[in-house]
Amino acid sequence: MGEILNNVRAQVLVDALPYIQKYNNKILVVKYGGNAMTNKELKQAVMDDIVLLSLVGVKVVLVHGGGPEISDMLKRLNIESKFIGGLRYTDEAAVDVVKMVLSGKVNKELVSLLTRTRGKALGMCGIDGHMLTAERKLGPNGEDLGFVGDIVKVNEQPILDALNNGYIPVIATVATDEFGQSYNVNADTAAARIAAQLRAENLILMTDIAGLLRDKDDPSTLIPFVNVSEVPFLKRKGIISGGMIPKIDCCVEAVRRGVKKTAIIDGRVPHSILIETLSNEGIGTQFR
Ligand SMILES: Nc1ncnc2c1ncn2[C@@H]1O[C@H](COP(=O)(O)OP(=O)(O)O)[C@@H](O)[C@H]1O
Numbered sequence: 001m002g003e004i005l006n007n008v009r010a011q012v013l014v015d016a017l018p019y020i021q022k023y024n025n026k027i028l029v030v031k032y033g034g035n036a037m038t039n040k041e042l043k044q045a046v047m048d049d050i051v052l053l054s055l056v057g058v059k060v061v062l063v064h065g066g067g068p069e070i071s072d073m074l075k076r077l078n079i080e081s082k083f084i085g086g087l088r089y090t091d092e093a094a095v096d097v098v099k100m101v102l103s104g105k106v107n108k109e110l111v112s113l114l115t116r117t118r119g120k121a122l123g124m125c126g127i128d129g130h131m132l133t134a135e136r137k138l139g140p141n142g143e144d145l146g147f148v149g150d151i152v153k154v155n156e157q158p159i160l161d162a163l164n165n166g167y168i169p170v171i172a173t174v175a176t177d178e179f180g181q182s183y184n185v186n187a188d189t190a191a192a193r194i195a196a197q198l199r200a201e202n203l204i205l206m207t208d209i210a211g212l213l214r215d216k217d218d219p220s221t222l223i224p225f226v227n228v229s230e231v232p233f234l235k236r237k238g239i240i241s242g243g244m245i246p247k248i249d250c251c252v253e254a255v256r257r258g259v260k261k262t263a264i265i266d267g268r269v270p271h272s273i274l275i276e277t278l279s280n281e282g283i284g285t286q287f288r
């Protein structure tokens with residue numbers, strides 16, 4: 001029994017070798033957020049995966065959200081929270097809260113967790129090193145969204161500097177314009193733009209569902225591969241809806257901008273990042 005188990009363990013490690021070689025020195029952008037970030041054990045499993053990948057030579061960039069935490073804090077401060085087309089209407093008071101929660105609380109908690117997992121992490125937001133420049137974004141029907149930002153420029157240098165010095169950059173998606181106004185940027189969108197600018201090998205968007213499903217209430221209907229040219233048809237058919245729409249748009253943009261592999265994976269599955277990165281099958285929905 002012990003011998004069989006040892007053989008299986010050895011085989012799993014050996015099977016990972018070609019993938020470790022493939023990703024060696026390549027950039028992998030992981031977006032972590034939403035409800036996938038609220039469970040403590042799963043959060044530790046995600047940190048373990050990131051530290052492991054970075055120790056075997058993958059240049060991991062962690063871009064995080066924190067929507068549920070922003071909503072909690074806005075509620076405690078009695079500031080109204082509403083979403084238009086999946087984006088949070090962000091007035092002047094709310095943008096301060098977003099900045100505090102994302103760059104102050106969530107970012108530092110992730111850095112601290114990675115550090116305690118014996119990773120070398122460096123937290124920053126889009127304002128640091130003039131990384132993310134944004135302008136005001138309007139809603140899908142031209143609605144005012146307050147200080148929600150549309151990224152107009154990504155300066156990849158601070159990210160590369162951190163990577164080249166052996167750090168895992170941990171990025172909160174707050175951006176600025178040329179006048180110093182801060183903007184709230186959706187974390188999926190920011191991750192896609194950052195991955196494209198870095199010419200990343202792989203972009204992984206973690207969420208709290210198995211991936212893109214033909215029927216969103218039936219996990220057995222997972223679509224494992226999607227060609228980006230099929231997306232307009234899937235939208236017309238109503239298969240892609242709600243929070244999945246901006247996520248899929250990000251995947252399409254990342255693939256079109258040259259990211260080699262983009263996937264939406266289930267953050268509720270322990271070690272889903274390792275399965276996605278170090279196996280042929282992957283997990284979730286892959287876009288190409
Ligand atoms: N075809 C689909 N397949 C999977 N999820 C879908 C689909 N259409 C809509 N959704 C919804 O999109 C949600 C994921 O988006 P969202 O909640 O914004 O993610 P996150 O909080 O991780 O950023 C799913 O929980 C699901 O309710």
Ligand SMILES: CC(=O)N[C@@H](CCC(=O)OP(=O)(O)O)C(=O)O
Pocket residue numbers: 032033034035064065066067068070086087088098148149184185186187188
């Ligand atoms: C403009 C906009 O909607 N910004 C998001 C930023 C955080 C985010 O994207 O977090 P998740 O990935 O956890 O959803 C927000 O305020 O919730």
